Amino acid sequence: MEIPIEDVAARVLIDAAREAARHAHAPYSRFAVGAALLMTDGEIITGTNFENASYGLSLCAETVALATANARGRLRDVVAVGVVGGLMDAGGRMGGDVVVRPCGRCRQVLNEAAQLGGRDIAVHCGAAQGDAISHHRLSELLPMAFGPGDLGIG
Secondary structure, eight states, X not given: OOOOHHHHHHHHHHHHHHHHHTTOXXXXXXXXEEEEEEETTSOXXXXXXXXXXXXXXXXXXXXXXXXXXXXXXXXXXXXXXXXXEEEEOTTSOEEOOOOOOOOHHHHHHXXXXXXXXXXXXXXXXXXXXXXXXXXXXXXXXXXXXXXXXXXXXX
């Protein structure tokens, strides 16, 4: 039986997100998150959460990855994202089998890329450990989103 390409892409993105999460700077929440973006040419751009002692200045993994894509002039090229997260143990290893989804802020920032690129980004969500992956479209996670199109930009 042939594995659908979307499932292969999801697994590759989840694996890349897990690897990125190893570099999370999460000394306050002890909750590491990794994100991996699939670009139109197959490139994968990763990000990890980056906490700050003032909490409000912390950055989510998805926004770090999207800012990296934007810095490369590629914000419009995002096709899919993989996201994983889990609690870190004393050694800094991430664990847990709960599937993690993007927060509301990240969904809104992903929507910016989606509307600019004219596509409904695939969002693959996984756990720190195990094979569980939930598959979504951004429009399912953020229905009736406000974005560049509402401002006449696109």
